[in-house]
Amino acid sequence: MNKLFEGEFQFNLASRPNWETGARHRETLMKYLTGLVGDRQGRLCVLGAGNCNDLDLKRLLQVYSEVHLVDLDESALEYGVQSQEVADDPRVFRYVRDLTGAGEELAGFEAASTLPETDLSEIIQRFSQPAALDLPGPFDVVCSTCVLSQLILQAVNAVGDTHPQFEQLMVAIRSQHFQTIVDLIKEGGAGLVVSDFVSSESATDLKDVPDFQFTQYLSQLLSSRNFFHGVHPGVLFSQLKGNAPLAGLVQNVEMLPPWRWDLGSRQYAVAAIRFHRLPRS
Ligand SMILES: C[S@@+](CC[C@H](N)C(=O)[O-])C[C@H]1O[C@@H](n2cnc3c(N)ncnc32)[C@H](O)[C@@H]1O
Secondary structure (H helix, E strand, C coil): CCHHHHHHHHHHHHHHHHCCCCHHHHHHHHHHHHHCCCCCCCEEEEECCCCCCCCCHHHHHHHCCEEEEEECCHHHHHHHHHHCCCCCCCCEEEEECCCCCCHHHHHCCCHHHCCCCCCCHHHHHHHCCCCCCCCCCCEEEEEEECCHHHHHHHHHHHHCCCCCCHHHHHHHHHHHHHHHHHHHEEEEEEEEEEEEEEECCCCCCCCCCCHHHHHHHHHHHHHCCCCCCCCCHHHHHHCCCCCCCCHHHEEEEEEEEEEEEECCCCEEEEEEEEEEECCCC
């Protein structure tokens, strides 16, 4: 058993009862997802759908013609569609996939025994290539929901964040994920990248800061470098802007206002970037 994936399965199992506490997060995400449909009903693909606690699947089926859910945790997807009573709906599709295609190789590393001289070039090279996901894309809308922080955390757990090539590995994982998202979107379609970037574990006031001070509070956290590896919202935004390799494929890139995700025992701050893939010229 891949121990990195096992960690994801355990997290998903533990977070199943959080439908109620996650209501505000779900409503915010649903507002953005239903707002992206456009004139015609389209096909939606969600990466990192897991337990689907952040998705109201019946509501999505009112506005999208098909909903495609992707995650490496088969049992979480099963739980999601069963608990929301859409398991038999022919417009809901499930795919058990490792979004990186390199999770098995990464799990071959052990943080405790990865020495600074261990060469990570090969695994970095693996993440520098797109994963063969075999999904029926392109889709009208693609949403990545709080999966990127997990992908990077898997790298921390595998090689340790003090390894001299860790930064390079993290950059490769992040670039690959954005490339995957953009590749899955139809020309003229839309993308929504949602990422948790700090939690109440290191930001103990996160739950109590009043809404009107939330953005300022987050700016202070970011300035003091209190955020998860590799998912500073500004860096995520820069993946699609300026000289970034993907910038030429997208337009209308917007940073949405951050919000809180309550997972019961822990709260997270969440950033989201909305954009469109350029239409065919
Ligand atoms: C924070 S959870 C998302 C929660 C979920 N959207 C919900 O609210 O119920 C991150 C998800 O990413 C999935 N995940 C982590 N690594 C993955 C990978 N390499 N490929 C596909 N899914 C992955 C996990 O199984 C988990 O379901």
